[in-house]
Amino acid sequence: MTKKCVLHAQAAVENRAVDFVIITALEEERDAVLIKLGRTQKLDKEASDVHTYYRGSVKSTRKDQSTYHVIVTCLSNMGPTEAATRAALVVKRWTPRYVLLVGIACGIRGEVSHGDVLAASQVADYTLGKQHDGQRDIRWNVFPCGASLLDSAINLSARWRRRIGVARPSEGRSTLQKGVVATGGDVIADDNVIAAYSANWPKLIGIEMEAGGVATALAQTSERPEFLLIKAELSQWPEAEVSFRKAFELEPEKIEYLVNVGICVANQGKRDEATKVFEKVLETAPTRASQHLFRRVQGVSRQ
Numbered sequence: 001m002t003k004k005c006v007l008h009a010q011a012a013v014e015n016r017a018v019d020f021v022i023i024t025a026l027e028e029e030r031d032a033v034l035i036k037l038g039r040t041q042k043l044d045k046e047a048s049d050v051h052t053y054y055r056g057s058v059k060s061t062r063k064d065q066s067t068y069h070v071i072v073t074c075l076s077n078m079g080p081t082e083a084a085t086r087a088a089l090v091v092k093r094w095t096p097r098y099v100l101l102v103g104i105a106c107g108i109r110g111e112v113s114h115g116d117v118l119a120a121s122q123v124a125d126y127t128l129g130k131q132h133d134g135q136r137d138i139r140w141n142v143f144p145c146g147a148s149l150l151d152s153a154i155n156l157s158a159r160w161r162r163r164i165g166v167a168r169p170s171e172g173r174s175t176l177q178k179g180v181v182a183t184g185g186d187v188i189a190d191d192n193v194i195a196a197y198s199a200n201w202p203k204l205i206g207i208e209m210e211a212g213g214v215a216t217a218l219a220q221t222s223e224r225p226e227f228l229l230i231k232a233e234l235s236q237w238p239e240a241e242v243s244f245r246k247a248f249e250l251e252p253e254k255i256e257y258l259v260n261v262g263i264c265v266a267n268q269g270k271r272d273e274a275t276k277v278f279e280k281v282l283e284t285a286p287t288r289a290s291q292h293l294f295r296r297v298q299g300v301s302r303q
Helices: 003-014 027-037 080-094 147-154 158-163 191-200 211-219 237-250 255-266 271-284 288-301
Strands: 020-024 054-059 067-074 098-107 117-125 129-132 135-138 141-144 176-183 204-208 226-233
Touching: 020 027, 020 080, 027 054, 027 067, 027 098, 067 080, 080 098, 080 211, 098 211, 117 147, 117 204, 117 211, 141 211, 147 176, 147 226, 176 211, 176 226, 191 204, 204 226, 211 226, 237 255, 255 271
Parallel strands: 020 067, 020 098, 098 226, 117 176, 176 204
Antiparallel strands: 054 067, 098 204, 117 141, 117 226, 129 135
């Protein structure tokens, strides 16, 4: 077999249809997924796709002991536009049966607690609206999440908590919460806006930035893979910041706590302070992930 044939055969294997595609917005989220998957392979880039992908597999708990084939990818930038573009690309390349959007989200105070897991029954996109008389009327675009995936999520064995590898910085234990998640391109740090969204959606449990883009792109494909947003609540920003600062004081060797302080500070709009936090992170643990987050915070500061 010629070298050209070998390369074609390898490309065919790498691009074969998969069961799941997992999309994250941050490198840290992607790295956490890869750690849980265990053995994964970083795929070579193709001329038609400039993005990086990782392939792995997960043994199911089904009686037939089947194995799910998984692709993991991280967005280059946060927000719905990048998310929609990537979702369309992965469907075209791998025709997955299911697409998961995982990571962290802002939880609604009083509905969820810090560290809970949010499983979206619907994603409500607030991107479109009409501005008039000093106010904005939202034209909500709503997407139901996949019934089969949501059913599997809410019926997981309670043993899922044992797989959490990071100590919870506050008291209590993580729970799985099901409800509506609002989504759009804005970072929402205004309690009045959150209250208005909650009034529209009594079952609102969280807010994030990418699900509307992913859901829109998937709905416009002929394959229409089943979609589920499932994220950890890490974004009641002031409370989370306090919790992670305390955790870092108790265990300063765990640099991930300080990274989370920086994320919380940045999402409260305090970019200069966040920059200082990430400078300290870089001094302590200059990893690629911390360098990426530092550049991202700096970029937002200059806007």
